[in-house]
Amino acid sequence: xxxxxxxxxxxxxxxxxxxxxxxxxxxxxxxxxxxxxxxxxxxxxxxxxxxxxxxxxxxxxxxxxxxxxxxxxxxxxxxxxxxxxxxxxxxxxxxxxxxxxxxxxxxxxxxxxxxxxxxxxxxxxxxxxxxxxxxxxxxxxxxxxxxxxxxxxxxxxxxxxxxxxxxxxxxxxxxxxxxxxxxxxxxxxxxxxxxxxxxxxxxxxxxxxxxxxxxxxxxxxxxxxxxxxxxxxxxxxxxxxxxxxxxxxxxxxxxxxxxxxxxxxxxxxxxxxxxxxxxxxxxxxxxxxxxxxxxxxxxxx
Amino acid sequence: xxxxxxxxxxxxxxxxxxxxxxxxxxxxxxxxxxxxxxxxxxxxxxxxxxxxxxxxxxxxxxxxxxxxxxxxxxxxxxxxxxxxxxxxxxxxxxxxxxxxxxxxxxxxxxxxxxxxxxxxxxxxxxxxxxxxxxxxxxxxxxxxxxxxxxxxxxxxxxxxxxxxxxxxxxxxxxxxxxxxxxxxxxxxxxxxxxxxxxxxxxxxxxxxxxxxxxxxxxxxxxxxxxxxxxxxxxxxxxxxxxxxxxxxxxxxxxxxxxxxxxxxxxxxxxxxxxxxxxxxxxxxxxxxxxxxxxxxxxxxxxxxxxxxxxxxxxxxxxxxxxxxxxxxxxxxxxxxxxxxxxxxxxxxxxxxxxxxxxxxxxxxxxxxxxxxxxxxxxxxxxxxxxxxxxxxxxxxxxxxxxxxxxxxxxxxxxxxxxxxxxxxxx
Numbered sequence: 001x002x003x004x005x006x007x008x009x010x011x012x013x014x015x016x017x018x019x020x021x022x023x024x025x026x027x028x029x030x031x032x033x034x035x036x037x038x039x040x041x042x043x044x045x046x047x048x049x050x051x052x053x054x055x056x057x058x059x060x061x062x063x064x065x066x067x068x069x070x071x072x073x074x075x076x077x078x079x080x081x082x083x084x085x086x087x088x089x090x091x092x093x094x095x096x097x098x099x100x101x102x103x104x105x106x107x108x109x110x111x112x113x114x115x116x117x118x119x120x121x122x123x124x125x126x127x128x129x130x131x132x133x134x135x136x137x138x139x140x141x142x143x144x145x146x147x148x149x150x151x152x153x154x155x156x157x158x159x160x161x162x163x164x165x166x167x168x169x170x171x172x173x174x175x176x177x178x179x180x181x182x183x184x185x186x187x188x189x190x191x192x193x194x195x196x197x198x199x200x201x202x203x204x205x206x207x208x209x210x211x212x213x214x215x216x217x218x219x220x221x222x223x224x225x226x227x228x229x230x231x232x233x234x235x236x237x238x239x240x241x242x243x244x245x246x247x248x249x250x251x252x253x254x255x256x257x258x259x260x261x262x263x264x265x266x267x268x269x270x271x272x273x274x275x276x277x278x279x280x281x282x283x284x285x286x287x288x289x290x291x292x293x294x295x296x297x298x299x300x301x
Numbered sequence: 302x303x304x305x306x307x308x309x310x311x312x313x314x315x316x317x318x319x320x321x322x323x324x325x326x327x328x329x330x331x332x333x334x335x336x337x338x339x340x341x342x343x344x345x346x347x348x349x350x351x352x353x354x355x356x357x358x359x360x361x362x363x364x365x366x367x368x369x370x371x372x373x374x375x376x377x378x379x380x381x382x383x384x385x386x387x388x389x390x391x392x393x394x395x396x397x398x399x400x401x402x403x404x405x406x407x408x409x410x411x412x413x414x415x416x417x418x419x420x421x422x423x424x425x426x427x428x429x430x431x432x433x434x435x436x437x438x439x440x441x442x443x444x445x446x447x448x449x450x451x452x453x454x455x456x457x458x459x460x461x462x463x464x465x466x467x468x469x470x471x472x473x474x475x476x477x478x479x480x481x482x483x484x485x486x487x488x489x490x491x492x493x494x495x496x497x498x499x500x501x502x503x504x505x506x507x508x509x510x511x512x513x514x515x516x517x518x519x520x521x522x523x524x525x526x527x528x529x530x531x532x533x534x535x536x537x538x539x540x541x542x543x544x545x546x547x548x549x550x551x552x553x554x555x556x557x558x559x560x561x562x563x564x565x566x567x568x569x570x571x572x573x574x575x576x577x578x579x580x581x582x583x584x585x586x587x588x589x590x591x592x593x594x595x596x597x598x599x600x601x602x603x604x605x606x607x608x609x610x611x612x613x614x615x616x617x618x619x620x621x622x623x624x625x626x627x628x629x630x631x632x633x634x635x636x637x638x639x640x641x642x643x644x645x646x647x648x649x650x651x652x653x654x655x656x657x658x659x660x661x662x663x664x665x666x667x668x669x670x671x672x673x674x675x676x677x678x679x680x681x682x683x684x685x686x687x688x689x690x691x692x693x694x695x696x697x698x699x700x701x702x703x704x705x706x707x708x709x710x711x712x713x714x715x716x717x718x719x720x721x722x723x724x725x726x727x
Binding site: 003006007009010014016017020023024051053054137143162163164167169170187191192 | 309310311312379380381382383384386390391393405406408409412413519520525533534536537538539540542543546548550551552557579580581589591592593595606630643645646648701702705706707709714715716719
């Protein structure tokens with residue numbers, strides 16, 4: 001017997017180790033849950049880490065108010081099944097309280113506003129560790145992210161002074177007011193996530209699978225029509241068979257035209273794909289070459 | 302499709318090292334490209350940036366330079382992680398930059414690596430940095446070392462040029478503890494011996510680099526003999542269905558655990574048996590590194606985080622005193638006798654006093670400077686430490702998980718040293 005784990009089981013073990021370490025060393029961890037596939041996998045890993053006990057920390061959804069309704073329904077059901085506490089941090093509430101101002105114009109998005117809502121919620125609840133589902137394969141500035149990423153009182157990320165991370169020994173020390181972002185899926189790729197979902201038989205919202213929907217084209221991307229996204233001159237809605245590769249705010253998450261209707265078909269499609277998931281579907285990363293890095297420095301997910 | 306990466310594969314982690322301009326970025330770019338891990342939008346972005354900067358060719362290094370400061374200054378600041386897969390294995394590359402803070406970065410990238418890949422330029426041969434990289438590979442006990450002699454096209458694919466570099470490096474490596482050493486002549490630019498065997502070097506009888514990465518035997522690199530289970534987290538559900546459940550969660554650091562095994566819990570020294578090993582899916586027949594599991598014990602003992610489960614006749618060293626090689630990772634302070642620092646070793650945290658700096662090691666010449674009084678950033682030395690409480694450790698060479706530690710500055714909370722345990726002081 002070789003006693004060798006498959007890549008998925010090795011990645012799973014690494015993630016569970018990180019989650020347990022945070023559970024042991026931090027006082028008030030929280031798991032960010034968007035209803036997207038990465039946070040769904042995160043939730044499963046947290047479930048595994050502490051079974052048969054319940055997950056010993058709440059989950060938090062930063063809600064832009066521009067959600068896919070089917071994702072919110074999914075979120076509420078999953079949280080109820082696991083018996084975990086759900087914290088909803090609302091961007092609308094931040095706007096109403098005058099903490100942030102709504103962007104204007106047809107391309108307005110609440111994506112960037114989420115950072116303030118997130119940081120306010122972290123401070124309000126006193127969270128000292130915040131689990132995110134980010135992966136290093138997503139984007140260039142993420143490739144240098146640590147499992148444990150220290151944020152100062154302003155939630156800022158300082159890439160030049162990251163702590164070196166050695167073996168599986170994580171340094172969670174921080175002072176009051178600072179918090180740690182923790183990324184247990186750091187070493188997973190998009191393909192790993194789908195393979196794991198397939199292997200484990202994990203349910204994901206149906207918008208990840210091919211369905212017919214009214215869409216329009218903007219900047220080469222296919223976006224769903226809806227109340228939050230006014231059409232600009234020349235944009236024509238049409239119906240198409242689409243699916244989502246990422247699930248975020250409706251105003252900045254694009255669909256792809258795809259017939260993939262099962263996890264296996266998605267895996268095959270991904271394996272043949274020549275465009276990264278963020279490049280294909282995230283309008284928010286297109287502002288500039290350093291768009292993600294800038295948002296991360298400000299305290300984004 | 303040749304490289305879909307779909308299916309069940311093993312995971313291989315490797316660290317790349319090389320000096321400036323030895324073609325490391327080109328090699329990584331080629332591995333990623335040939336395994337379809339570089340996507341059209343990434344390539345387009347790089348081509349756009351290359352044009353804007355006035356580069357003559359598409360600069361593949363831009364694919365790996367992630368941060369704005371790096372792009373602006375044309376340098377690499379930090380360890381970057383890259384991913385690719387073939388039908389046989391999934392690979393995690395820890396790409397360590399060659400110039401700034403070199404030792405710190407390579408130690409970080411090497412700490413979890415199964416294999417180190419060192420590049421040398423066929424025209425220049427072994428340089429000081431090659432020796433340093435090899436030494437760190439040996440110090441961190443990376444089980445497999447591959448020396449890629451790159452730019453073979455620029456020496457006319459000459460067999461003798463390759464042989465000379467190989468001989469020189471082999472001679473140097475005898476002074477190190479390198480167990481598995483492989484030499485591959487390549488041209489990253491033209492792809493010779495990277496994915497497929499090169500027709501330009503018919504004299505080379507070994508495998509291509511990718512083939513070697515796919516086939517190198519890593520299953521026996523772990524310690525499957527000495528049972529070591531550091532308790533990470535105590536699981537007590539306190540609900541109706543699991544009223545009396547008490548499980549010890551953790552990652553297996555060595556050996557193979559089975560239900561029914563007689564074990565001893567440190568530091569208490571109580572002996573009991575393993576009642577069961579649980580995964581989320583159900584009970585397991587055995588657990589081995591690096592599995593993350595939950596162990597139940599037959600007796601109700603007082604066991605907590607930082608305790609160690611092992612076998613009665615195969616225990617780690619239990620001591621407050623230890624000798625170790627340490628690599629100092631910060632420019633903000635130096636390591637000198639008398640310093641007090643926090644230590645994290647397995648799941649155990651304590652404080653240590655640096656009692657002695659025995660010598661500083663010159664990583665280029667391996668000379669031991671016994672007159673040294675402190676270690677500065679990127680320096681490596683042998684120290685004697687005394688901990689505030691007993692630690693349960695093995696020699697690093699015997700077990701990387703129970704032989705490694707980090708030191709943390711309690712004033713700044715920075716991680717300031719990586720340590721590899723040699724044993725109890727003589």
